[in-house]
Amino acid sequence: MTPSSAKRQAPSHRVVLRILDHQVVGPDGELLGNVDDLELVVSHDGWNVTALQVGPAALGRRLPGALGRWTVAIWRRLQTSPEAQPARVGIEDVHDISSAITVSESAARALAASFGLELWLREHVVSRIPGAKGGGDERDDRGPVPEGGGKAPRSATKPSGRAVRTGSVSDVIGARVFANDGSELGVVLELLCAEPPSGRRRDHLAVTHLQYGQHAAGSQLGYDAEARQGPLVVGAVVRWWQRSHRVALIEAVADVDLEAGTLRVTSHTSHVHPHEL
Numbered sequence: 001m002t003p004s005s006a007k008r009q010a011p012s013h014r015v016v017l018r019i020l021d022h023q024v025v026g027p028d029g030e031l032l033g034n035v036d037d038l039e040l041v042v043s044h045d046g047w048n049v050t051a052l053q054v055g056p057a058a059l060g061r062r063l064p065g066a067l068g069r070w071t072v073a074i075w076r077r078l079q080t081s082p083e084a085q086p087a088r089v090g091i092e093d094v095h096d097i098s099s100a101i102t103v104s105e106s107a108a109r110a111l112a113a114s115f116g117l118e119l120w121l122r123e124h125v126v127s128r129i130p131g132a133k134g135g136g137d138e139r140d141d142r143g144p145v146p147e148g149g150g151k152a153p154r155s156a157t158k159p160s161g162r163a164v165r166t167g168s169v170s171d172v173i174g175a176r177v178f179a180n181d182g183s184e185l186g187v188v189l190e191l192l193c194a195e196p197p198s199g200r201r202r203d204h205l206a207v208t209h210l211q212y213g214q215h216a217a218g219s220q221l222g223y224d225a226e227a228r229q230g231p232l233v234v235g236a237v238v239r240w241w242q243r244s245h246r247v248a249l250i251e252a253v254a255d256v257d258l259e260a261g262t263l264r265v266t267s268h269t270s271h272v273h274p275h276e277l
Helices: 015-019 056-060 065-077 105-124 232-241
Strands: 023-025 031-034 037-043 046-054 087-090 094-097 101-103 164-168 176-179 184-194 205-213 246-249 253-257 262-265
Touching (some): 015 184, 046 184, 056 065, 184 246
Antiparallel strands (some): 046 087, 184 205, 205 246
């Protein structure tokens, strides 16, 4: 991949910076919770973000260590169905992605129906667990907790072309990135998505680029997304810290091994800094 080829498809959305953890609102502005994770499908046709996930079951996957496992376990214990899943809003029901994520009336009703339990868990369980407001152990389980506890099975994309569903964006963010020669390039920091072509129904967001870098600290401040973001001095320091950040077309991802939490990219010497998109 050459620098010019990385510009063929300009991304419209940064999943971690502009969608994850943002407020979900209904058509009339009613508050419906936060985007706690996103459903991600990987296949031979590409990577697609297909839904928002809201509530403790989704948030628990992103919390560190035992805190995350406890959050999901408590949520499951309070469900009436052993097959219960996180509250899900398909991308087709997402009407606007800006400072808040606006969903359709039907999606708002569905989220509101589960909102009582989600709010109770956040207030009386998650907020009272030591470490819930920051800090804690390093995360040791990237994927969703399967029914009955234990470690969730992982999937890997291989050249066979068969469809593979990774489950969620949190399965990929933080994965270690390697080059073809085995050198480590950093970790996955961001997924960049594009809107569907004009006139086509939006039922997913196609992942066009993957961003990685050596320094994850400060990666969610947005300085690598906007070259002129201030304050001037802070921006200069953070951009220097993030100078090794790179983006690759999603086609450059050759292998994904979520069991090991790794992926491999090709032609890494021609990957560009995010400001060059």
